[in-house]
Amino acid sequence: MEISIHTEVPTTARIDEQTLSQPHKVSAQGVNVYYGDKQALKNINLDIASNMVTALIGPSGCGKSTFLRCLNRMNDVVDGCRVEGLITLDGEDIYGRGVDVVHLRARVGMVFQKPNPFPKSIYDNVAYGPRIHGLAADRGALDDMVLHSLERAGLIDEVRDRLDAPGTGLSGGQQQRLCIARAIAVEPEVILMDEPCSALDPIATAKIEELIDDLKQNFTIIMVTHSMQQAARVSQKTAFFHLGELVEQGDTTDIFTKPEDERTQAYVTGRIG
Amino acid sequence: MTDTLNKSVPSKSQRIQAGLAKRYRAEKRFRLYGIAAIAAPISFLAIMLVVIGSRGVGAFQQTYAQLSITFDEQYITDNDWQGIVKASLRETFPDVSARRDKKKLYKLMSSGAGFDLQAMYKIDPTLLGQTRTVWLPMSDDIDMLMKGKIDRALAEGDRRVSDKELVWIDHLIANDVIDLQFNTRFFTSGDSREPELAGIAGAFMGSILSLAVCFILSFPLGVMTAVYLEEFAPKNTWTYIIEVNINNLAAVPSIVFGLLGLAIFLNFFMLPRSAPLVGGMVLALMTLPTIIIASRAALRAVPPSIREAAYGMGASQVQTVLHHVLPLAMPGMLTGTIIGMAQALGESAPLLMIGMVAFIVDIPGNFTDPATALPIQIYLWADSPERAFSERTAAAILVLVGFLIMMNLIAVIVRKKFERRW
Numbered sequence: 001m002e003i004s005i006h007t008e009v010p011t012t013a014r015i016d017e018q019t020l021s022q023p024h025k026v027s028a029q030g031v032n033v034y035y036g037d038k039q040a041l042k043n044i045n046l047d048i049a050s051n052m053v054t055a056l057i058g059p060s061g062c063g064k065s066t067f068l069r070c071l072n073r074m075n076d077v078v079d080g081c082r083v084e085g086l087i088t089l090d091g092e093d094i095y096g097r098g099v100d101v102v103h104l105r106a107r108v109g110m111v112f113q114k115p116n117p118f119p120k121s122i123y124d125n126v127a128y129g130p131r132i133h134g135l136a137a138d139r140g141a142l143d144d145m146v147l148h149s150l151e152r153a154g155l156i157d158e159v160r161d162r163l164d165a166p167g168t169g170l171s172g173g174q175q176q177r178l179c180i181a182r183a184i185a186v187e188p189e190v191i192l193m194d195e196p197c198s199a200l201d202p203i204a205t206a207k208i209e210e211l212i213d214d215l216k217q218n219f220t221i222i223m224v225t226h227s228m229q230q231a232a233r234v235s236q237k238t239a240f241f242h243l244g245e246l247v248e249q250g251d252t253t254d255i256f257t258k259p260e261d262e263r264t265q266a267y268v269t270g271r272i273g
Numbered sequence: 274m275t276d277t278l279n280k281s282v283p284s285k286s287q288r289i290q291a292g293l294a295k296r297y298r299a300e301k302r303f304r305l306y307g308i309a310a311i312a313a314p315i316s317f318l319a320i321m322l323v324v325i326g327s328r329g330v331g332a333f334q335q336t337y338a339q340l341s342i343t344f345d346e347q348y349i350t351d352n353d354w355q356g357i358v359k360a361s362l363r364e365t366f367p368d369v370s371a372r373r374d375k376k377k378l379y380k381l382m383s384s385g386a387g388f389d390l391q392a393m394y395k396i397d398p399t400l401l402g403q404t405r406t407v408w409l410p411m412s413d414d415i416d417m418l419m420k421g422k423i424d425r426a427l428a429e430g431d432r433r434v435s436d437k438e439l440v441w442i443d444h445l446i447a448n449d450v451i452d453l454q455f456n457t458r459f460f461t462s463g464d465s466r467e468p469e470l471a472g473i474a475g476a477f478m479g480s481i482l483s484l485a486v487c488f489i490l491s492f493p494l495g496v497m498t499a500v501y502l503e504e505f506a507p508k509n510t511w512t513y514i515i516e517v518n519i520n521n522l523a524a525v526p527s528i529v530f531g532l533l534g535l536a537i538f539l540n541f542f543m544l545p546r547s548a549p550l551v552g553g554m555v556l557a558l559m560t561l562p563t564i565i566i567a568s569r570a571a572l573r574a575v576p577p578s579i580r581e582a583a584y585g586m587g588a589s590q591v592q593t594v595l596h597h598v599l600p601l602a603m604p605g606m607l608t609g610t611i612i613g614m615a616q617a618l619g620e621s622a623p624l625l626m627i628g629m630v631a632f633i634v635d636i637p638g639n640f641t642d643p644a645t646a647l648p649i650q651i652y653l654w655a656d657s658p659e660r661a662f663s664e665r666t667a668a669a670i671l672v673l674v675g676f677l678i679m680m681n682l683i684a685v686i687v688r689k690k691f692e693r694r695w
């Protein structure tokens with residue numbers, strides 16, 4: 001029944017077929033997040049389908065980043081931050097006992113809003129993940145991983161002859177793609193992206209969007225964006241947050257064309273936010 | 274109409290212009306203050322260096338006399354090396370016969386002259402029975418005279434060199450057998466009661482050994498403490514109390530650390546007195562807070578985005594610190610360490626308490642030999658009555674300053690190595 005809705009959009013339909021057969025990749029149930037006494041997220045229930053791009057949209061300060069950071073437990077290192085509720089990855093509680101955050105973050109990678117390459121060479125930046133997780137058997141395998149990741153991130157042509165150059169010496173857009181290459185080098189299952197294009201020009205943005213579109217073949221992508229156009233262009237699912245609440249979620253086309261909630265309607269048409 | 278308006282009320286751009294002129298003036302003034310502020314300490318420093326330098330350079334030279342020395346078997350078997358020098362002096366001045374005059378004559382030469390001959394003979398025993406012309410050190414009074422620090426015009430009773438001695442010296446000068454030569458002994462020997470024999474090497478080694486102990490103890494401890502407090506410790510009342518106490522320790526007068534060292538290291542643990550080992554331990558207590566505070570500041574200055582990136586990649590906390598935070602903080606930590614070590618180098622009060630103030634002739638060779646340190650040597654010499662020691666005091670200060678500059682240079686080099694600015 002759900003498939004029939006999407007008959008006009010064949011690509012999405014094909015992926016939906018897949019996801020129907022398997023459970024959700026990531027699922028949040030009744031998630032509350034507090035910074036000290038302040039509640040930043042209120043009772044979030046959200047399922048993320050695998051091999052899709054899910055866009056998180058909403059006005060500034062509504063808790064998108066907070067939610068994203070819950071998914072790989074980056075909030076653990078924030079003083080005074082408390083997470084309640086159940087978040088599962090492949091049905092397993094990521095806040096459960098015996099879950100190692102190091103292992104979790106190897107499965108759930110993250111690309112930050114501001115490009116933050118390590119002050120090391122381009123090669124070392126990408127090789128860092130495989131190194132600390134011991135993924136490469138030898139130097140040759142590591143080289144392959146680095147080159148392959150740079151290629152998938154669409155950066156290889158620009159840096160092929162200067163892999164030893166500092167990663168911080170690249171342009172903003174290149175740095176962001178380097179960070180993406182760094183994240184995908186460990187082959188995570190989920191990639192979290194917090195406004196990955198906020199500091200980029202339209203050309204770099206287009207490249208990264210193209211890249212995200214490619215990456216969803218292999219990864220599940222959750223992406224925060226402030227650009228409605230971007231959300232519409234690259235995502236298949238969209239979740240709208242407002243003042244710490246998850247107001248509406250669903251297929252991107254539905255959210256943008258026939259939102260159920262008034263606030264969603266106002267936001268996507270540019271009246272609030 | 275607009276014209277009349279413009280005349281009465283200054284236009285916007287005119288106002289900005291007027292404001293700009295004021296701003297430029299203020300900026301210029303500010304820059305002048307800055308230059309003046311820099312000029313003041315630099316000129317003080319220059320004055321200090323010039324004054325001490327002009328006083329101290331004299332000590333780098335020493336008056337030597339060329340004597341014809343016969344390595345007489347008699348004296349050598351008696352082990353009376355100074356006797357050889359005396360015999361040579363009697364030969365050079367045959368008309369000095371009165372006992373008192375002879376005694377005066379012998380005092381022209383330093384008591385170190387005999388040691389020099391002994392050392393020569395040790396190297397080359399074939400000298401036995403031979404005669405050689407040898408340059409030998411003269412006494413400190415003659416040295417002062419030759420350096421123009423004793424005024425010949427004064428009445429005989431008012432100067433340390435008598436008229437007779439002046440005649441002998443003039444005789445040596447006339448024969449061109451008296452000369453100022455580079456004073457190697459100052460850099461190679463330990464302390465001595467005789468100024469012309471006193472050297473800085475003992476104190477220098479004492480300082481190096483103490484600083485080595487200080488560094489080995491305080492750098493790893495300080496860095497580990499800072500890393501733990503900054504990166505791992507929970508932020509609770511206990512860590513807050515520890516933090517406050519560390520900050521307070523940095524302000525504790527250094528002599529207190531000396532007393533602590535005396536009570537604990539010497540009296541309780543029975544460690545040797547006057548040893549660089551204990552000196553270094555006491556200095557380490559003193560430098561630790563400095564290093565901890567500087568290291569924590571350096572750790573805090575590491576951008577949080579780097580930490581997030583590392584955590585986001587799945588690095589553990591230890592990996593994040595070791596791979597990313599520590600390398601970035603290292604230059605700052607080293608700067609703090611060097612500042613601490615420089616303080617330790619100049620510190621004397623705590624060392625006084627643990628007995629590193631003794632008169633020590635031998636150059637310390639290991640960490641438990643009795644030793645003193647550069648600032649204490651400076652103090653001891655400054656306190657000595659002989660005129661020649663004031664020159665040496667200044668020279669020792671120069672050595673200390675040189676040591677400091679060397680340490681800072683090493684710090685700059687090491688820092689450059691670690692500091693990879695991307």
Ligand SMILES: Nc1ncnc2c1ncn2[C@@H]1O[C@H](COP(=O)(O)OP(=O)(O)OP(=O)(O)O)[C@@H](O)[C@H]1O
Pocket residue numbers: 035040058059060061062063064065066067078
């Ligand atoms: N470390 C923190 N400590 C305290 N409060 C925080 C912290 N981080 C976020 N908050 C608060 O939590 C709320 C949600 O913040 P969050 O960063 O998730 O917003 P956002 O939706 O990502 O906004 P933006 O679009 O501006 O990035 C905000 O009110 C913010 O002030």
Ligand SMILES: [Mg+2]
Pocket residue numbers: 064065066194
């Ligand atoms: Mg955000």
